[in-house]
Amino acid sequence: xxxxxxxxxxxxxxxxxxxxxxxxxxxxxxxxxxxxxxxxxxxxxxxxxxxxxxxxxxxxxxxxxxxxxxxxxxxxxxxxxxxxxxxxxxxxxxxxxxxxxxxxxxxxxxxxxxxxxxxxxxxxxxxxxxxxxxxxxxxxxxxxxxxxxxxxxxxxxxxxxxxxxxxxxxxxxxxxxxxxxxxxxxxxxxxxxxxxxxxxxxxxxxxxxxxxxxxxxxxxxxxxxxxxxxxxxxxxxxxxxxxxxxxxxxxxxxxxxxxxxxxxxxxxxxxxxxxxxxxxxxxxxxxxxxxxxxxxxxxxxxxxxxxxxxxxxxxxxxxxxxxxxxxxxxxxxxxxxxxxxxxxxxxxxxxxxxxxxxxxxxxxxxxxxxxxxxxxxxxxxxxxxxxx
Amino acid sequence: xxxxxxxxxxxxxxxxxxxxxxxxxxxxxxxxxxxxxxxxxxxxxxxxxxxxxxxxxxxxxxxxxxxxxxxxxxxxxxxxxxxxxxxxxxxxxxxxxxxxxxxxxxxxxxxxxxxxxxxxxxxxxxxxxxxxxxxxxxxxx
Ligand SMILES: [Zn+2]
Numbered sequence: 001x002x003x004x005x006x007x008x009x010x011x012x013x014x015x016x017x018x019x020x021x022x023x024x025x026x027x028x029x030x031x032x033x034x035x036x037x038x039x040x041x042x043x044x045x046x047x048x049x050x051x052x053x054x055x056x057x058x059x060x061x062x063x064x065x066x067x068x069x070x071x072x073x074x075x076x077x078x079x080x081x082x083x084x085x086x087x088x089x090x091x092x093x094x095x096x097x098x099x100x101x102x103x104x105x106x107x108x109x110x111x112x113x114x115x116x117x118x119x120x121x122x123x124x125x126x127x128x129x130x131x132x133x134x135x136x137x138x139x140x141x142x143x144x145x146x147x148x149x150x151x152x153x154x155x156x157x158x159x160x161x162x163x164x165x166x167x168x169x170x171x172x173x174x175x176x177x178x179x180x181x182x183x184x185x186x187x188x189x190x191x192x193x194x195x196x197x198x199x200x201x202x203x204x205x206x207x208x209x210x211x212x213x214x215x216x217x218x219x220x221x222x223x224x225x226x227x228x229x230x231x232x233x234x235x236x237x238x239x240x241x242x243x244x245x246x247x248x249x250x251x252x253x254x255x256x257x258x259x260x261x262x263x264x265x266x267x268x269x270x271x272x273x274x275x276x277x278x279x280x281x282x283x284x285x286x287x288x289x290x291x292x293x294x295x296x297x298x299x300x301x302x303x304x305x306x307x308x309x310x311x312x313x314x315x316x317x318x319x320x321x322x323x324x325x326x327x328x329x330x331x332x333x334x335x336x337x338x339x340x341x342x343x344x345x346x347x348x349x350x351x352x353x354x355x356x357x358x359x360x361x362x363x364x365x366x367x368x369x370x371x372x373x374x375x376x377x378x379x380x381x382x383x384x385x386x387x388x
Numbered sequence: 389x390x391x392x393x394x395x396x397x398x399x400x401x402x403x404x405x406x407x408x409x410x411x412x413x414x415x416x417x418x419x420x421x422x423x424x425x426x427x428x429x430x431x432x433x434x435x436x437x438x439x440x441x442x443x444x445x446x447x448x449x450x451x452x453x454x455x456x457x458x459x460x461x462x463x464x465x466x467x468x469x470x471x472x473x474x475x476x477x478x479x480x481x482x483x484x485x486x487x488x489x490x491x492x493x494x495x496x497x498x499x500x501x502x503x504x505x506x507x508x509x510x511x512x513x514x515x516x517x518x519x520x521x522x523x524x525x526x527x528x529x
Contacts, residue, residue: 119450120453122450122451122452132393132400133417133475134475135452137475138448138454138455138499138500139463140448140451142450143446143448147445147463150444150445150488151488197450198446198447201446243424246465248424252443252465
């Protein structure tokens, strides 16, 4: 197996892009990444997307995006794994290059969620769950996470306000990221008063529906100069799954898919949680932040709820998370999110993040993209190949 | 309109039909092609009795298109007395009364209507079980 590296990154700001179609968003991010990598040819394109068929009436994104980015003729395919579609596509790109089948591939994550009103988008997002036995009895995607959070609060005797510090942190970081959807900090008082969507989850526990696209270029590590400060080595990119329906999981509060994926990633990278310089986690809902920190091996979920109060997860803290705003601050264009996370991790490793949110001399950056309520999980560890 | 789906799900929706592994006793709802615990294919179909306890719940204030007219409503994870955990709506219940650990029982209720002319979909929901005392009629004066 070859070692692989990310040599180019590109993105469009996460917004409600009413003026841009799914192909425009994807082509823009892809062309930005090619320019950043200083390449104009690729031999493979992997597109991460969840809902183009449902919300844009458009499937066959591989060929479409290759076409609009001037790459018609190249092998191209769409990869779908609910909210983990972006990282799932990234993994396919990594596997192709590591296996020696491809010399230079592009991965694009793209999602357009604002074509319709919220209720229709909510129905579409609920297809990440078990259609016959969860969604069809009236459960939504937010509702699934609410079931987990309610039980967690009951078992651990914690109150809802304890979760508020995670969205606060995400929005604070996001306020410095020009590509973030929300660029304003929020207060605990706003959190306390936020509208409840699916009790106990309120509007500020939940990441916003948005449009976006992000892209990366992957090549074998042997093809680049070791002095290339802009390249990041992919030390690990590992996937895990869990029972899709919450009711089938032996332990509701254990994210087994996260555990499997993170364990495999740490083993592949030969690292431990304490080695990680920053963690772009999947904070689609505040409860997911706490539970994924636990299942990844960093600390118990209740400890995470305590430590967030003491600055542990801040930019200057021991384990900075959601450094560019996370899913809450940057926004969650579902199939694009996993690729945004990689783009942000590479930005941090290069030292190119906006000053206020640049982590100091990071060596190892971890990203984790979660599909559904933890049924597909992909954990990636990236390394700065020329640390200063 | 997905009529074949409603027809196909009738035994689950009306009778809580699942399966029990004849090798290790693991229970599934709905039934599966093989046991997720021991991989045995020797599974027997069963109908669970529809009594259970609320394991977790959420009150939905925003929902998908189909259920839009029904908010707020409660969806719960329910541990069946003689079966596995399932996901279902609670019905005939005061939103403030819902608690983890609350005993519930299955009833058949309307799920949603598929548009103006489409079918009305029915299936299991769960309602609170009242103690004998609650059900005793007050003496007629
Ligand atoms: Zn078995």
